[in-house]
Amino acid sequence: MQSTAHPELDRPKPNDDRLPQVVIIGGGFAGMMCAKQLKRAKLGIQLIDRRNFHLFQPLLYQVATGGLSPANIAAPLRSIFRRQKNVRVWMGTVVDFDAAKQLVHLEDGTSLPYDYLVLGTGSTHHYFGRDADWESVAPGLKTIEDATVIRRKVLSAFERAEKSSDSEEIARLLTFVIVGGGPTGVEMAGSIAELSKQTMRYDFRSIDPTKARVILVESSKLVLDRYHEKLAKRAGKDLRELGVEVLNETRLAEILPDHVVVLEQGVSRPIPTETVIWAAGVKASPLGRTLAERCGVPDMVDRGGRVAVQPDCSLAGSPNIFVVGDLANFTTADGKSLPGVAPVAIQQGVYVGKRIAAMIQGRPTGPFRYWDKGNMATIGRSHAIVESGKLRLTGKLAWLAWLFIHILYLARFENRVLVLFQWFWNYVTRNRTARLITGGQVITGGQEARLPEKPASNP
């Protein structure tokens, strides 16, 4: 049953051939937890990811604003599964599936056979049909590279403003527009406000960084509008106290090199800026659609690319194929669709791990049930909102709860002590030590220029 175009890979040990093979695509929360759950199962697990590390995405905004280093929130997948001998990590890109032969095709031409398949490749940004022109000017926040691009853009804007003597240019450079008032947008806006008004307060000689404008554009009446109205209102108030200009019921109409156009209740207004950060929309990984098509159920994919799954997270008609995390569209018994958040991904990963282990042993399992422990979002250095059932917290107490829970989650990583320590350090000193402008761009006068592969010796 070998295809010549995609020869099957030699498996590590001949004995493993007799064990059922689980292929997990994506080492995010869902995929990682699924593999961990199968720790004691007698099977072979192939975990495929394009990157060599698992990323703790909820803290990515801290990297984007110089509070943490990439390594603080990323752990090598090989390190995570070092002692779990039934897991094999593949660094590679999946491009297609063969449902009949039960094969996963990788970009490099090799194929991996599966008995069970778990797809958890998550989501990326969505610019509402403007991907082609907006993606390059308004970076979103999904990967380490996204975070360092945003860090570079934000810090470079201050550097360029410091060198300018044109007051209009300075005002434009010191205006930061964040599109989208969900948790990511709120966290970014709060962090940039703190960066400019506290961390870098005394760092410049020509400009006054505390005069920087941080503008959060949100189309609905309140930021964080999935939360209880009281909390959402409090979040808006906290943001404004940090100095963020919150524009509610406002839409982004256009992004141009030196300004954006916003629509406030139908009235358009230009805002001069060169730094726009996208936190407004996500779309699912295209692999979901590919898989659904190959399995003969293309109608399971919604417009955003998410794959509707069965109560056991499997694909309709393919009980051995599971879609988990942000890529899955799971409808609960009361008809609600689960949101694309880390807790859902984690619980689905664990569930599918248990489900596969049970299937191998011929045991039945119940359907997946999401236990909603609550939601939380931070607003700057010492405020947050927390909602868990009827419990609603705001302010410092909520921030402490947020901190506690994130440290607990980071217990998956070996470097949790380091992260805690770095945070504590930043908190005490109000400093952000990871404020580095690195990578492809350096400032040369008024605009950014590409660095040569080897920088010349002016350090």
Next chain:
Amino acid sequence: MQSTAHPELDRPKPNDDRLPQVVIIGGGFAGMMCAKQLKRAKLGIQLIDRRNFHLFQPLLYQVATGGLSPANIAAPLRSIFRRQKNVRVWMGTVVDFDAAKQLVHLEDGTSLPYDYLVLGTGSTHHYFGRDADWESVAPGLKTIEDATVIRRKVLSAFERAEKSSDSEEIARLLTFVIVGGGPTGVEMAGSIAELSKQTMRYDFRSIDPTKARVILVESSKLVLDRYHEKLAKRAGKDLRELGVEVLNETRLAEILPDHVVVLEQGVSRPIPTETVIWAAGVKASPLGRTLAERCGVPDMVDRGGRVAVQPDCSLAGSPNIFVVGDLANFTTADGKSLPGVAPVAIQQGVYVGKRIAAMIQGRPTGPFRYWDKGNMATIGRSHAIVESGKLRLTGKLAWLAWLFIHILYLARFENRVLVLFQWFWNYVTRNRTARLITGGQVITGGQEARLPEKPASNP
């Protein structure tokens, strides 16, 4: 006296115009220390650097091997000089000088006037006339980007070997050639040996990373041959015990995509490898030559681009222009040329700061005198060699001395506690948490491919 092509920049405050202006180019050890030394001087300091951070270069090899994050060894220049109000930091690239008008020209078309000029733009790699073909395949270790490129190359080689079923390819991928047995080469070789033989020992399923070959190519009889023979021999022994193959009296003849050719006492031998790291030669920043030419003393520049300086570190014929650090060729009273190491740069920076302060007050100063406190180099996780006068240390004790002194030096940075903590953590766990493959390249099958600006959603 304004040139129309390079209009002089408005200075921050009108009052400053009456103060003498010191322009320092390069925020490395020499430039940074010079500016710090002038803390209480009544003058205006313009510190120009292409990057927004000072880099603690001696620990760059730790970033290249995943032990530390870039932010652990870099500190934003603005942060360093936040409270020193007479310093203004410019992020920019100097391209030329006007000696008659006392102007420094920046790439963006602006110019800065100086009364005193300090040039400390350091050095970059030198491939002995093979820059054009070797620079792109054998990265050196001078910048943060160099370090992340090397980290990516080394880690990717293991990932590719894990996926390969061709034993020759695996052997080639697991061979790392380091060219040059000076401190950087020895530190890199020791670190890569530890990475493969200890840190990643249990991380792979197909390959045995402990079988990786780390080959150090050195043209002289001993590695670290500037040290006392006893120490140099001990360093070679320590390296071999770590599993490094040390090739003495061996030269690199050729670098090709799948192998290098070495010449051992005239006999050439191919070594299959795809990862070559350059630690063999440096050349001075080209700005030294430009400055010497503009000041009418082009013969002060040696073949390596270093500028011969007077006993007070000034340029011949220009008592108000100083060249410091790796870029300067300082000949001591007994006819020796000072090496391009951090302590020389630090002491020259401090001296020139004092010299300028004295010149302004009309006080005389003696010539620069280098106080050689000694030299040290690490060999892996717990060995080092230290030489200070007649004191010679090896092994664990030397390593502790090395650690202690580096922590002391890092006292210039705000994040010294963090670095110490991260080191301690890595030491205890034998782990390297910064083992991330990030940036422009991901692995796709047998070769590296460029990542699109926006990675697709397969995470």
